[in-house]
Amino acid sequence: MLPVMSTEDRKRREREAREALFIERAHERIREDGLLGLQMSKLAADCEYATGTLYQHFESREDLLAAVAARTTRERAGRFRAIPGLALGTRSRMLAIVLTDIDFAANNPDYYRLTQYLVTEVVWANVSAPRRADLLEAGRPISEAVHAVVAEARDQGDLPPAREISEEEMGLGPWALNVGMQSLANAQGLLDAYDIHRPYDHLIRHFHALMTGWRWEPRLDPDDPSVVRGETERVRAVLRSAGIGVEPPERGRTTAE
């Protein structure tokens, strides 16, 4: 309606579209050829722009990587939004959060590697401040889901009232357990060296031990395989029917377009 502004407006839209294109293509490249396969000039050429144009959007290669990670983090975080509302006990919903993350990581190995690489001090240092903030922001829905579930568990008496520990700090346990297990599982040859297999099964069992240790009801024996397996299946079924779950080992597509 305002012709004066519209041109400037269109420019911004075009600029955003171009940025999205760069991010999308960069992600493809990484998926196909790995992190090393991503080269700034090649990427620019792929998108039919000059190298310099790419640098209009991203201060550095690392900055671009952070943008890719933020995009995928937003997608990942979205999956957690519906979890607090699921028809499950609070403890099972907490498990649902863990399972959702496991499944996402399993289906997006490149995303996992990317974030691991990004938070490396050397790399992180080259990410611009707005990009960092953006990436942190993108993960917020996850912590909100955790917060909601923990708070409700306390309200309902499933979890003893806090003495000194906030909701976030409570969620920190499973979070660290998850992150750590991902790290170990992905370090080539590490767990093999100790003859440990199926790390995610162990993650689930240790998760139950952790929750039981905090007296989150209904307590469940982490060393009773059939109970653990049954609970996992039950929660996975609910996730699937809510459209959050993942078809078992079929590689879920990610292309947003």
Add this chain to the structure above:
Amino acid sequence: MLPVMSTEDRKRREREAREALFIERAHERIREDGLLGLQMSKLAADCEYATGTLYQHFESREDLLAAVAARTTRERAGRFRAIPGLALGTRSRMLAIVLTDIDFAANNPDYYRLTQYLVTEVVWANVSAPRRADLLEAGRPISEAVHAVVAEARDQGDLPPAREISEEEMGLGPWALNVGMQSLANAQGLLDAYDIHRPYDHLIRHFHALMTGWRWEPRLDPDDPSVVRGETERVRAVLRSAGIGVEPPERGRTTAE
């Protein structure tokens, strides 16, 4: 005694000494200027050798980094050797393992960053096979200590007999928890964004929850701050008197010389 061999022998010794020199200086460089501060040609010049000579020892920069990590890992792993023999209950000895690791990481932040960077797929791919094996091997005493403590706990009835979980798999829980918390604690600005502070205190509490969840006696309420603090202090005191401990928050020196 065999003059024929002695020359060859001396050569090997000299070569090893030179390698040690490279590793030592590389570590200094990293400590002082960070990972980026380590440049192959500068390092060689520092040691008064040509760049090419450095490449006689290390296939690549990454290979050198792995060697540095292996050296420090050996030092770190050494600290765990005496833990199974401490005059403490099995559960407290398990805590001793966790505390020892926390303290080591706190005193060697560069070591933590280095390993985090190393296991990154991109980097790990450029580490030679023998070097990888060496690094894995260097950590073995740690898993041996864990194995010993878990096995004894089962023998003594502190921990219920295993149904389906090996000693290593039991240790995997605290291990992953540790690794994960280190990651989170070191990701610049991450925990701050969620208003979480003193991550290592939380690590200790979640560790207790985890152990209690596995019914490792004596069970201990992770949300009773004074009990947790007391236990931590008690175990730290034993560690200190065994010469393993670390003077509280005074930055312990690491320079081996």
Add this chain to the structure above:
DNA sequence: TGTGGGCTTGAATCGGGTTCAAAAAGCGGA
């Protein structure tokens, strides 16, 4: 249709890891 400022371009620059031909050093035998 003219023009000025902002955008795009891509060749040049830069930085560091890695290589390798030449030089030096070490070796055993004469």
Add this chain to the structure above:
DNA sequence: TCCGCTTTTTGAACCCGATTCAAGCCCACA
């Protein structure tokens, strides 16, 4: 001690890819 031969060392040159920036282009506005 000297001599060929082998092994090791040397460091300048090479390579690769991220980043820069001077030159030219384009478009809005007059």
